[in-house]
Amino acid sequence: MPDLLQIGGITDAMRTRLEAAFTIHQLDDFDPAKITHVVTNGHDGVNPDLMASLSNLQVISGYGVGYDAIDANAAFARGIKVTHTPNVLNQEVATTAVLLLLACYREILRDDAYVRSGDWEAKGGAPLTRGADNQTIGILGLGRIGQAIADKLAPWNPTIVYHTRSKKDVDYKYYDNLTAMAHDCDVLICITPGGPSTNKIVNAEVMQALGPNGTLINVSRGSVVDEAAMVDALSCGTLGWAGLDVFEGEPHVPQALRDLPNTVLLPHVGSGTVETRAAMGALTVDNLLQHLKDGTVVSVVPECAML
Numbered sequence: 001m002p003d004l005l006q007i008g009g010i011t012d013a014m015r016t017r018l019e020a021a022f023t024i025h026q027l028d029d030f031d032p033a034k035i036t037h038v039v040t041n042g043h044d045g046v047n048p049d050l051m052a053s054l055s056n057l058q059v060i061s062g063y064g065v066g067y068d069a070i071d072a073n074a075a076f077a078r079g080i081k082v083t084h085t086p087n088v089l090n091q092e093v094a095t096t097a098v099l100l101l102l103a104c105y106r107e108i109l110r111d112d113a114y115v116r117s118g119d120w121e122a123k124g125g126a127p128l129t130r131g132a133d134n135q136t137i138g139i140l141g142l143g144r145i146g147q148a149i150a151d152k153l154a155p156w157n158p159t160i161v162y163h164t165r166s167k168k169d170v171d172y173k174y175y176d177n178l179t180a181m182a183h184d185c186d187v188l189i190c191i192t193p194g195g196p197s198t199n200k201i202v203n204a205e206v207m208q209a210l211g212p213n214g215t216l217i218n219v220s221r222g223s224v225v226d227e228a229a230m231v232d233a234l235s236c237g238t239l240g241w242a243g244l245d246v247f248e249g250e251p252h253v254p255q256a257l258r259d260l261p262n263t264v265l266l267p268h269v270g271s272g273t274v275e276t277r278a279a280m281g282a283l284t285v286d287n288l289l290q291h292l293k294d295g296t297v298v299s300v301v302p303e304c305a306m307l
Helices: 012-019 048-053 072-077 090-105 108-116 119-123 144-156 178-183 204-210 227-236 274-294
Strands: 003-006 023-025 035-041 059-063 081-083 136-140 159-163 187-190 215-218 241-244 263-265
Touching: 012 023, 012 274, 035 274, 048 072, 059 274, 072 081, 081 274, 090 108, 090 144, 090 187, 090 215, 090 241, 090 263, 090 274, 108 119, 136 144, 136 178, 144 159, 159 178, 178 204, 204 215, 204 227, 227 241
Parallel strands: 003 023, 003 035, 035 059, 059 081, 136 159, 136 187, 187 215, 215 241, 241 263
Antiparallel strands: none
């Protein structure tokens, strides 16, 4: 059987299907020359030196939509197909973005703590929160998930605007300048890919433009936001609230960020439901098995589309 290198964990269901077609190796026990396929995830990716050592590598199958931890351009140059798991997680990540937005607006964590502490009984009603209806919401990265977020927000009657590298054929207002868009928004939702081109694209200037009544939501990659600048902005009130599912050095989250009361923090669970993770795992394996069958894959990344 062909040899598969496993990087990171896989589910029992994935392992059962893969063991029927591959000899699975772990990082502490493999012959680089024998590895033809790799299964990995968006966080671990494939180290460049490791990829260079796999002289007969044909496919890297990634569990997750993000693949910035894999050098897809280097893979393309070697004829290696890189795959990911788009579409199957669009709705779940969009739901997480809406959840974070509403949790910030209605101060869910604060009011939950108010009840649990006994303060409601002892002190009376909690302070008022903000209504989420009729807000101007800017989406940074209007791809498949960005559109799903816009669709899920529709019941709250938002004005949707967006910033991407190029204008799209949609009815929403396009901004070619992120800071200008942030200035006009109540909420900025980040759902753009990671990587060098978006590293810290949400900087101090953008957050200052969003303002003391503004809310920042990040369900993309921690690298997209200047985390230190965000902590400063949230601490001094130049930014109002932040709802975050991703962090720059995750799973490490700075204590200064954890201590801020105007945040809602999730442990990168945007797609973290049983149903969605099962669909992601199935597609990850489908890519590998289809390549064994006929040399094609189901969901190749754009950089490798011509292979």
